[in-house]
Amino acid sequence: MNIASDLYSEVARVQGTISGEHGDGISRTPWISSQYGPLVSVFRNVKKLLDPLNLMNPDKIISNDPQPLTGFLRETRLHQAAAExxxxxxxxxxxxxxxxxxxxxxxxxxxxxxxxxxxxxxxxxxxxxxxxxxxxxxxxxxxxxxxxxxxxxxxxxxxxxxxxxxxxxxxxxxxxxxxxxxxxxxxxxxxxxxxxxxxxxGLTRTQWLLSRVHSWGKLASRFAWLVNPLLRYRATRHLLQRFTGIAAERRLPAFAARPFMETLRVRREDNSGAPGSNRPTVVYFVDYFANHHDPELAEAFVRVLEHNGFRVYIPREQTISGMNMVSAADLPSARETALKNLRELVEPARERYPILCTEPSAALCLTREYPALIGSEEAQVVAAQTQDAGSFLLDLHRRGLLKKDFTPLPMKVAWHTPCHIRALSREAAMPQLLRLIPQLEVTEFEKGCTGMAGTFGLAAENFSASLRIGSDVIRTMQTIDAVAGTTDCSACRMQMEQQSAIPTIHPIKLLAFAYGLMPRLEKRFRNKPAGLSLS
Known part of the structure; x- marks a missing residue:
């Protein structure tokens, strides 16, 4: 204020003006009277006539406060009564x-x-x-x-x-x-x-259940032969909404009869990260969706990596990333989950093995949330080694190390970039990788967030808001000229298929199919989302 007073005193002495092309506003209000003299009373009367309740820009131009500027400054120091x-x-x-x-x-x-x-x-x-x-x-x-x-x-x-x-x-x-x-x-x-x-x-019942979907996912997988048919019936879904809060109209994925983490590939003895292999080693962090709903994706990723000369280590005691708990703000439970995963991942990370995720939210959780939750050196080490699958494979390609023995795929697919991929990197790697496949046409569309956001769009209380936020993506998937949609986020896939007649396929599966590693994936192009079920 002293500097301003000195400045405007000099302005008045040389008969200048306190403002030029800008308005006077709060910062110059104390000097309005010295600039305009008797006219200030006119300003005050006009203000009172047009704005008797002083609702419009209070304390600007006309003010009873001799120092209005300081009254609007934000406090930026810790509350002194609490801090001291x-x-x-x-x-x-x-x-x-x-x-x-x-x-x-x-x-x-x-x-x-x-x-x-x-x-x-x-x-x-x-x-x-x-x-x-x-x-x-x-x-x-x-x-x-x-x-x-x-x-x-x-x-x-x-x-x-x-x-x-x-x-x-x-x-x-x-x-x-x-x-x-x-x-x-x-x-x-x-x-x-x-x-x-x-x-x-505390959490609401729905928040608690959805943040722990992996717990009852294990039970549902054991009884997949019964659970999957029941989930196709509206009566079952209305009961499910009543008791769990999951939206009755939400298309849901089927449960795998055998989760990926229970397959022979994971359980066999040569699933090891022990040093000394003659092949470079990577670690695969599977997370919930690929384990319980799409083990085919996990198998496809392992085969793509092995085809490119890698030994793939899948830690047996890993669990879900915990991103659902983080997003629900159940941070103590998320911290417990993070500590369990860090015990499994920190030693491979110290060996400088890349930790790869086919789920973008898992990569984001390991790189951003674990250090914030734990604040330990172990969390930083794991975060430094973690990447999403697409970024890792694109880096291989740019270094001339990615095999390109793809068979042609004469079709068109529509790519959506997940929000968590944008958060991890400004660059979407997967569409660049897909364009390496001969005759595959990749159309990228930017229609914002899908609105699914992990388990947010599963809850009945959020269902309408989820559809509203993702409306542009949903409409695009209904009308786009493509055989399938493609994205590397399982939650985005659910919204992309919510009202669509074409499937959405993970780009890793497209790569595995083009490599000729999993011919059975051809049927994925024929599977359509319908009723209350995803493709």
Missing amino acids: SAPALLPVMQFAWQPQAAADAAVRCNGCGSCRVPLPTERMCPFVDHSHSEDFTPRAKANLLRRALCADAPADLLQSESIKPVIESCFNCRQCEIDCPSEVNIPHIVLEARAQFVRAH
């Missing part, structure tokens, strides 16, 4: 960061509003795109955590029911982070806030 005299007043952080680090992440948002402006080249936030509510914006989430840590907010702010619209308008797609000009870590900001709420109130 009573540290227990600060929330116990659920991620592995200190309150100051969380506050710094929130303060990094400068409120520019880019997250409110939809651009064709960006996805930003699917909730904002389809609701335009300020409560849903990424900056609202940053402000919420900043207020809880820095401002004189109620101590139980993050436990209040009033914050639910803010914290529940996020399914961890991470598009806000990559499209934000300041690269604010909104995903971890909102997950921290949501975890504080969950810590106080």
